[in-house]
Amino acid sequence: LTEVVFGPMGNAEMERVLDNTHEYRVVTDPEEAGRKVHKKVELFANISEPMFCGTCHDVTLFNGFRLEEAFSEYRTSPAAARGETCQDCHMGKVQGVASGYDYGPAAVVGGVETMPRKLTNHFFAGPDYSLIHPGIFPHNSVAQALATMEEWLQFDVDAGWGTDEFEDTVTDDGQFPEAWQSIDDRYDARDIIDYQLERLAWATEQRLEVLRNGYILGDIVTKRADAGGIEFDVQVRSGTDGHNVPTGFTGERLVWLEVTVTDDDGNVVFVSGDRDPNGDLRDGHSAYVHAGVTALDPYLMSLQSIFVTQNVRGGEIEHVIPIPYPVTALPRVLPSAVSLVFTGEPATERVHKRGIEPLGERWGHYVVEGDALTGPGPYRAVIKLIQQPVPINLVVAMQDVGFDYGLTPRQVGDAYIAGAQVLWEREVIFNIDPGQATNQTDNETKLDG
Known part of the structure; x- marks a missing residue:
């Protein structure tokens, strides 16, 4: 606790605190009794610069394969041109928008506040969410003190352990793992779980905020x-x-339109963006599509990029490329055998981007054939813009390696599907009139996340 730390503002405030130890009651000697504090703050100005973010958010593999290009995209963006930083959008008051910063004390020491300064938000909301037991994540020191990780995995949250509704039904011969034999321990664990679920719900709100600021469901144009x-x-x-x-990681980020059209009786006459029985979209990576069990979705509008690899005899093919899992510490991705000066990437593989450039747009096109109509209508189209961190086919590609925390591939897939978020939802009504080509109303459905 007394070692030197690094920060964007240098040592001025720390010096002031150490000059007033009688007020803050701190000590910098690790052998001295009292409230220990860092002895110095070294200036680390780069932590406030976009280049600091770029050290992780541009990922080029050993063979020159450009896996992630978030920082490269930023450097050529309008935001960068006007001097807006990554930190301005992702560490301010609102997730994903340059909204300014809160100001206040960086610390409260012994009930005494330090001088007000710019406060940055270190939550960094993004598309991912937790799949594991809430007793383990979010990190919680009280949970760690109550039970080990293995013991938490034995605590059945869904069954209601530690709630009155469940415990009132437990008989004297009820069987529980050794760590959870005591009803008091189960009640204590439930209090922790409830708190953890509140934290996860807050994180869900932050994730929805940043994603809604990044994606807009725009115009709906009826052509016929x-x-x-x-x-x-x-x-x-x-x-x-x-x-x-x-x-x-655009090759595995799922953002797509789900479009369902129903007739006046509620019968589905058209659907795009729905899932196969495995939980995948009906695209080229669906095992059910490959097997001929489920039809390919010809109208699917997805922003997921595609990993494309070169065939031995020419041409290219889409691939699901999981993270290499070596049996040794040596990387399995080898350097390219040829110079990449002219190509900028290996000749054998690339990412075909299908996302949207800054302030750009993409359009989904949908056709309900006349023979699918059941009468004059009205017909209702429900349009949802949905986000999911990864497709289920990636889970399938990784399943031979296995998953941590005792999760099965099916549990991982189900958790991803359950956590997928509807960012925006709209409803369009079509009235079919032989003498009137188009009659449309558009109502936006308000979502609370």
């Missing part, structure tokens, strides 16, 4: 709505001018 069929386009816009959306 008559007895011959319904044809319409749906716009998805980028809400940021700082980088593409999605960004980072």
